[in-house]
Amino acid sequence: MSRTLLRSxxxxxxxxxxxxxxxxQLLRPFLVRHLHQTPSQIDPLPQQTQPEQPPPSPNQPLAxxxxxxxxxxxxxxxxxxxxxxxxLPLLAHQPGKKYLQLYIQGQAYLVTPGDQIRLPFKMPGVAxxxxxxxxxxxxxxxxxxxxxxxxxxxxxxxxxxxxVEGTEAEPMRLKIKKKQRxxxxxxxxxxxxxxxxxxxxxxxxxxxxxxEV
Amino acid sequence: MAVxxxxxxxxGRNGVGAFILQCKRIDLxxxxxxxxxxxxxxxxxxxxxxxxxxxxxxxxxVSPRPAKHPVAIGHYIxxxxxxxxxxxxxxxxxxxxxxxxxxxxxxxxxxxxxxxRSINESVRGIWSPYHGNGMPL
Numbered sequence: 001m002s003r004t005l006l007r008s009x010x011x012x013x014x015x016x017x018x019x020x021x022x023x024x025q026l027l028r029p030f031l032v033r034h035l036h037q038t039p040s041q042i043d044p045l046p047q048q049t050q051p052e053q054p055p056p057s058p059n060q061p062l063a064x065x066x067x068x069x070x071x072x073x074x075x076x077x078x079x080x081x082x083x084x085x086x087x088l089p090l091l092a093h094q095p096g097k098k099y100l101q102l103y104i105q106g107q108a109y110l111v112t113p114g115d116q117i118r119l120p121f122k123m124p125g126v127a128x129x130x131x132x133x134x135x136x137x138x139x140x141x142x143x144x145x146x147x148x149x150x151x152x153x154x155x156x157x158x159x160x161x162x163x164v165e166g167t168e169a170e171p172m173r174l175k176i177k178k179k180q181r182x183x184x185x186x187x188x189x190x191x192x193x194x195x196x197x198x199x200x201x202x203x204x205x206x207x208x209x210x211x212e213v
Numbered sequence: 214m215a216v217x218x219x220x221x222x223x224x225g226r227n228g229v230g231a232f233i234l235q236c237k238r239i240d241l242x243x244x245x246x247x248x249x250x251x252x253x254x255x256x257x258x259x260x261x262x263x264x265x266x267x268x269x270x271x272x273x274x275v276s277p278r279p280a281k282h283p284v285a286i287g288h289y290i291x292x293x294x295x296x297x298x299x300x301x302x303x304x305x306x307x308x309x310x311x312x313x314x315x316x317x318x319x320x321x322x323x324x325x326x327x328x329x330r331s332i333n334e335s336v337r338g339i340w341s342p343y344h345g346n347g348m349p350l
């Protein structure tokens with residue numbers, strides 16, 4: 001494959017017409033629970049991987065829309081157009097690794113398989129070893145091609161899994177509060193906790209053949 | 214004869230393939246007499262059997278340490294340990310501390326500014342002005 005600087009922008013038309021209940025139920029983010037959990041954590045889990053969002057409004061504009069905030073993003077991704085599906089094999093058959101621009105809780109992470117993500121929060125209800133299926137991505141890319149979503153790539157086109165590695169903390173922060181003309185000082189201590197994920201699997205799924213890349 | 218360093222062939226990436234919990238052992242120390250161990254003694258009696266049964270990959274050792282405060286010490290695969298003093302804590306507070314020890318990686322706490330840590334090389338390569346067709350002006 002020639003290393004040209006050609007960059008093919010595959011357009012996804014944001015046709016927010018119909019949500020497909022059967023496929024979207026099958027491909028919901030799921031959590032594989034392992035045995036090493038305390039009794040306090042065996043409560044039934046909601047969908048932890050993605051923020052809870054209201055369903056898309058029926059009169060969604062067809063034009064390019066910026067990436068919505070946590071509150072306004074659509075719950076299901078719009079299905080890929082036939083044009084996208086015809087061009088996707090070009091991306092999938094490129095040599096080398098693929099990258100994903102994942103979207104977790106309003107923040108984007110550009111990841112390749114094997115990367116470690118340190119989320120800026122402590123994810124509730126997960127234990128080390130849990131597997132998360134991440135299904136929101138704004139872009140999939142290879143060496144020469146990028147598939148951009150509007151705002152998200154169709155979740156049936158790729159499969160990304162991440163393993164919860166554990167919870168890490170930062171060193172204790174000390175903030176000294178001091179007012180003028182007063183000797184008294186107050187020290188505020190804080191120590192944030194972060195959930196660490198490891199991207200274990202990134203696959204591009206072609207509609208014809210299930211096992212790909 | 215000079216000592217030759219071995220080159221690291223691969224770096225461990227926990228979770229790619231197999232996942233291995235980093236905490237390998239948790240030591241619990243208690244005192245029968247001291248009041249600060251009251252919560253710890255209750256924890257060992259009531260909550261520890263369930264917690265230990267739920268974590269077969271962690272080795273739990275319980276031993277007395279007379280006339281000292283109770284301690285929970287986590288030992289990790291990377292050789293480090295994390296001791297937590299649990300004096301005057303209630304059993305459920307101690308359970309939270311044990312969950313902290315289980316979830317920790319054993320590394321020293323560091324301030325991290327970049328959210329993604331990667332050892333893969335760049336997917337799209339490094340831009341070069343000497344390659345490609347250039348831009349006609």
